[in-house]
Amino acid sequence: MRNHFLTPVLRQQFTLFYRFGYTFVPDALLIPFEGAIQQSQKDELLKLLSQITPFEYDEEYVILHLQQEGELKPGNTKFEIQQLTTVYPLSKHAKLSISQKIDDRIVLGEPLFESSLAIAEEFIIKQECLKGIEALWEIYLDEATDKDQVLALIGPEKIFHGLDLRSKGKKASELEDEEYWAYLLTYERYDYFPKERIGYFFDAGQLFAYSKEIAFEGSKLHNLLTQLFSLNQKLNFEKIVEKIENDPLAAGYKSKSQFGELKLYVLAPLFLFLKEEIRNAESFTAIKGSPAFSYAKTTFPLEFKAAIILLGAFFKFKTFYDEYYNILNLDIYQAQPQLPAVKAFFKAPEIDTKRLNGNEKEESLINKDLTEGKEIDEATPTASVPQQMEHQVISINTATEIGQTTQQFTEHTISADDVRMQEQTLTPELEILKEDRTVKKALLKERGKSVSPKTKKESRVGKIKTIEQLDLTFAGSARELNQSDVQSGVPIIVTEASESIQQETLLGKEQKVKPASKTDKKKSEKQPSINSAKKGQMSKATDKNDSILGETLELVTVPEPRSNSQNE
Amino acid sequence: MAWMIREDQLDPDQRDFVNTESRKVGNIWIKGFAGSGKSVLLVHSLRDILRKEPNAKAAIIVFTHSLKDMFEAGLRELGISNKVPVMTYYEFVDKRHDFYDYLFCDEVQDLPSRVLYAMQTRAKKVIVAGDSNQSIYDQDPKWRDATVDPDSIGDLIKARPFMLNTIHRLTRSIIVAVQKILPSINIWGAKRDLTKVDVNIRICEASSTEEEIKYVYKEAKNGASIGDTCAILIPTAKLIIKFVNELLASENKPVWNVVNNYYGKPDFGKMNRHLKSNGIKAQYIGNGNGSLTDAEVNRDIIIMTYHSSKGLDFDNVFIPFVNSSLYIGSNKVETLFMVAMTRSRKNLYFTYFGYTHDFLDKFKNDCTEINIANLLKPKNPQKTVSDFDF
Numbered sequence: 021m022r023n024h025f026l027t028p029v030l031r032q033q034f035t036l037f038y039r040f041g042y043t044f045v046p047d048a049l050l051i052p053f054e055g056a057i058q059q060s061q062k063d064e065l066l067k068l069l070s071q072i073t074p075f076e077y078d079e080e081y082v083i084l085h086l087q088q089e090g091e092l093k094p095g096n097t098k099f100e101i102q103q104l105t106t107v108y109p110l111s112k113h114a115k116l117s118i119s120q121k122i123d124d125r126i127v128l129g130e131p132l133f134e135s136s137l138a139i140a141e142e143f144i145i146k147q148e149c150l151k152g153i154e155a156l157w158e159i160y161l162d163e164a165t166d167k168d169q170v171l172a173l174i175g176p177e178k179i180f181h182g183l184d185l186r187s188k189g190k191k192a193s194e195l196e197d198e199e200y201w202a203y204l205l206t207y208e209r210y211d212y213f214p215k216e217r218i219g220y221f222f223d224a225g226q227l228f229a230y231s232k233e234i235a236f237e238g239s240k241l242h243n244l245l246t247q248l249f250s251l252n253q254k255l256n257f258e259k260i261v262e263k264i265e266n267d268p269l270a271a272g273y274k275s276k277s278q279f280g281e282l283k284l285y286v287l288a289p290l291f292l293f294l295k296e297e298i299r300n301a302e303s304f305t306a307i308k309g310s311p312a313f314s315y316a317k318t319t320f321p322l323e324f325k326a327a328i329i330l331l332g333a334f335f336k337f338k339t340f341y342d343e344y345y346n347i348l349n350l351d352i353y354q355a356q357p358q359l360p361a362v363k364a365f366f367k368a369p370e371i372d373t374k375r376l377n378g379n380e381k382e383e384s385l386i387n388k389d390l391t392e393g394k395e396i397d398e399a400t401p402t403a404s405v406p407q408q409m410e411h412q413v414i415s416i417n418t419a420t421e422i423g424q425t426t427q428q429f430t431e432h433t434i435s436a437d438d439v440r441m442q443e444q445t446l447t448p449e450l451e452i453l454k455e456d457r458t459v460k461k462a463l464l465k466e467r468g469k470s471v472s473p474k475t476k477k478e479s480r481v482g483k484i485k486t487i488e489q490l491d492l493t494f495a496g497s498a499r500e501l502n503q504s505d506v507q508s509g510v511p512i513i514v515t516e517a518s519e520s521i522q523q524e525t526l527l528g529k530e531q532k533v534k535p536a537s538k539t540d541k542k543k544s545e546k547q548p549s550i551n552s553a554k555k556g557q558m559s560k561a562t563d564k565n566d567s568i569l570g571e572t573l574e575l576v577t578v579p580e581p582r583s584n585s586q587n588e
Numbered sequence: 589m590a591w592m593i594r595e596d597q598l599d600p601d602q603r604d605f606v607n608t609e610s611r612k613v614g615n616i617w618i619k620g621f622a623g624s625g626k627s628v629l630l631v632h633s634l635r636d637i638l639r640k641e642p643n644a645k646a647a648i649i650v651f652t653h654s655l656k657d658m659f660e661a662g663l664r665e666l667g668i669s670n671k672v673p674v675m676t677y678y679e680f681v682d683k684r685h686d687f688y689d690y691l692f693c694d695e696v697q698d699l700p701s702r703v704l705y706a707m708q709t710r711a712k713k714v715i716v717a718g719d720s721n722q723s724i725y726d727q728d729p730k731w732r733d734a735t736v737d738p739d740s741i742g743d744l745i746k747a748r749p750f751m752l753n754t755i756h757r758l759t760r761s762i763i764v765a766v767q768k769i770l771p772s773i774n775i776w777g778a779k780r781d782l783t784k785v786d787v788n789i790r791i792c793e794a795s796s797t798e799e800e801i802k803y804v805y806k807e808a809k810n811g812a813s814i815g816d817t818c819a820i821l822i823p824t825a826k827l828i829i830k831f832v833n834e835l836l837a838s839e840n841k842p843v844w845n846v847v848n849n850y851y852g853k854p855d856f857g858k859m860n861r862h863l864k865s866n867g868i869k870a871q872y873i874g875n876g877n878g879s880l881t882d883a884e885v886n887r888d889i890i891i892m893t894y895h896s897s898k899g900l901d902f903d904n905v906f907i908p909f910v911n912s913s914l915y916i917g918s919n920k921v922e923t924l925f926m927v928a929m930t931r932s933r934k935n936l937y938f939t940y941f942g943y944t945h946d947f948l949d950k951f952k953n954d955c956t957e958i959n960i961a962n963l964l965k966p967k968n969p970q971k972t973v974s975d976f977d978f
Binding site for chain 1: 754783784
């Protein structure tokens with residue numbers, strides 16, 4: 021029976037698929053359908069687009085229509101290029117752009133969605149805004165609880181709405197019956213107001229007038245600001261605010277420019293001023309340390325916090341990630357030690373020359389131990405694995421966010437049978453990870469050193485859980501792996517809060533651990549250690565806020581290298 | 589311009605070029621609208637090549653001295669300025685006869701065919717950048733050769749085209765207007781970048797030419813007075829003289845009686861002196877007259893032709909006389925008009941008296957329409973409607 025599937029892939033993956041003639045797709049990314057694409061499949065695709073690595077431009081992903089005879093086997097499915105029926109771009113302009121760059125014999129399909137693509141994009145944009153806020157807050161401020169309070173005070177939805185209007189090309193002067201935040205976020209100066217600080221107070225007056233649908237020029241506030249400017253062009257923010265707070269000409273404006281505790285007559289010019297500072301700089305790094313920010317922070321603390329929220333959302337994560345990552349001091353920024361050559365443990369399957377030579381006899385693929393020159397028959401994996409060998413499982417957060425540090429990892433002891441099952445279902449990607457861990461283990465062993473103090477503190481010990489009790493989700497081979505564990509019903513030791521994991525942790529031996537202090541934890545969150553990266557584990561979110569999807573992937577560490585005798 | 593680029597900062601087209609296209613064998617023509625990052629990609633490819641082949645002999649060929657300065661600055665920033673000469677195409681053809689491993693060339697659409705032929709025969713690999721939509725010159729100023737037919741560039745240097753479609757410099761409203769004037773070109777903005785000031789396009793109707801010029805001067809003077817750069821763009825020298833004299837008349841100043849220079853052309857230097865002596869805060873810039881720096885320092889309004897404005901941008905741009913009888917040129921009129929209307933960073937004013945020009949009709953529904961007569965009326969503050977004391 022012929023089955024049809026839709027799957028979103030990065031365009032680069034499609035290019036490689038075309039170049040090599042085959043690709044692998046995890047089953048979680050395959051949407052089955054009857055051959056004619058219905059709205060339900062489009063909806064599923066849109067949902068999937070919100071659950072994979074985000075994209076900035078429509079042409080970064082394409083949707084493939086693949087066909088296969090028979091049922092899918094669990095895990096990664098290999099597709100040959102002949103099984104690819106159609107390539108669908110995400111939008112019309114993606115189609116145009118892609119068609120200019122690919123083999124002109126390829127006839128692209130009509131985009132599956134045009135306007136509804138905005139749903140997936142909206143999700144990505146919101147994440148960009150929220151992460152922009154998080155990053156900018158982290159750069160200038162500390163108290164995370166304050167951030168949530170200030171964000172809640174303004175209301176994230178109001179911010180998203182204002183930015184959405186902006187994305188549709190709306191200008192503040194064209195809005196009607198919108199909330200103040202929409203005017204503030206869509207406002208740009210098209211009038212010839214002074215370039216000095218007071219100009220931003222003219223801006224605030226203008227956008228206030230737009231929000232009330234009244235004229236600004238000729239108003240008392242306009243007159244006051246004009247007078248002030250004619251008397252002193254160099255008035256600083258504090259002086260102008262003082263005038264607005266005390267001059268009768270601004271009394272009406274002031275009384276209508278409060279939002280809870282927030283003084284909008286301070287926030288608006290402050291936001292617009294800092295916005296210009298960031299916009300006009302060659303990069304955010306160039307103005308990050310500008311005195312304007314420290315002045316605003318100390319002079320108008322609450323309004324500064326609100327401005328940070330608005331600026332973070334306005335410029336988004338794209339503007340700030342560079343500096344933010346510096347603060348996080350990402351593991352990947354650390355120089356990695358040069359790794360010594362180690363025995364290759366995992367081997368590429370050798371070509372079955374007998375089959376190529378026309379030998380009809382079915383034989384299993386033969387793996388050759390490249391190091392020792394021994395042959396391992398994959399059809400009989402039991403022969404290659406010691407029966408009582410311990411293996412470790414490290415938890416990985418699959419909705420991985422850069423900057424999440426390793427707060428804990430869980431270790432599971434599983435039986436040799438499980439390992440054999442896992443090895444049969446491991447995907448190439450996981451094999452690479454396995455291989456990587458083997459190399460790192462060998463390095464640690466060679467050095468004879470224990471893992472870093474930070475890792476010691478962050479690790480947790482020792483409850484026993486079955487795999488069903490773990491946070492299992494997400495796609496692809498890893499899920500298959502876990503499902504096989506579940507099926508096997510193997511008890512798994514989950515280690516938590518370990519006190520002092522020795523180097524042997526990675527080698528499958530026992531460990532002792534001590535709970536981490538709060539301070540240590542916070543410090544370690546900000547400065548992830550190189551060792552956590554070396555160990556190959558990734559972070560596991562401790563609460564919902566730590567991850568987008570809150571999903572966890574289980575990664576199996578490698579078993580001890582097999583001995584020659586066992587192989588034989 | 590930021591010359592150092594990282595992969596995470598590139599758009600997909602640029603990433604394709606850097607990672608794949610530039611590494612393939614054969615000559616390449618990078619096609620892209622202004623602001624699509626062509627020049628940066630040229631330099632990036634050059635740096636990439638020099639990393640792999642430090643002894644490769646390479647050069648950059650450009651059209652103008654300002655482009656030469658720009659590339660030299662970029663190469664300095666990347667620390668490779670001593671390895672790669674930057675030259676105008678006259679220098680390349682007339683003064684140097686070396687053979688190169690790699691030749692890079694920007695604004696290829698403005699070159700005569702003989703330069704392309706020379707590049708093809710004197711280099712192992714040629715990478716050029718340009719945009720046929722921006723070709724506004726019919727011939728080169730020195731040899732008087734016809735500029736290359738954009739359709740034949742690929743054949744002349746045996747180059748495969750590579751398209752850059754995302755425009756990072758222009759904002760939404762301008763891209764929409766350009767697409768309506770030149771529907772055949774495929775350009776779009778970086779749609780997620782909403783942080784730029786979207787240019788405010790105003791279409792302003794006057795009840796007379798005098799009123800139109802009065803309004804343009806008043807608004808431009810307002811902008812210049814606060815330190816904005818303001819340019820009034822006019823398609824021909826003849827129309828510039830008309831504008832200046834109407835302006836002088838509206839300000840009750842003596843008109844300028846055209847005086848020709850040694851070449852029999854209007855002496856715009858003398859016109860500038862006339863404007864200055866009559867207190868008009870404007871100067872003509874072009875053909876060696878006037879100065880951008882001087883205009884900026886003195887907060888003067890800049891008057892120039894559409895042609896001269898290519899490659900420049902200003903805070904506020906005024907395009908007057910855009911009525912049905914406007915004469916823009918004999919050919920490439922859409923391109924010339926597009927060049928003029930893409931010069932603004934903040935405000936773009938089209939003004940007219942009578943019926944709007946066909947080009948304006950194509951996008952005027954997307955713009956703010958203004959009646960100049962209403963704006964020039966004195967304002968009555970008492971009419972401010974407010975339910976509170978504002």
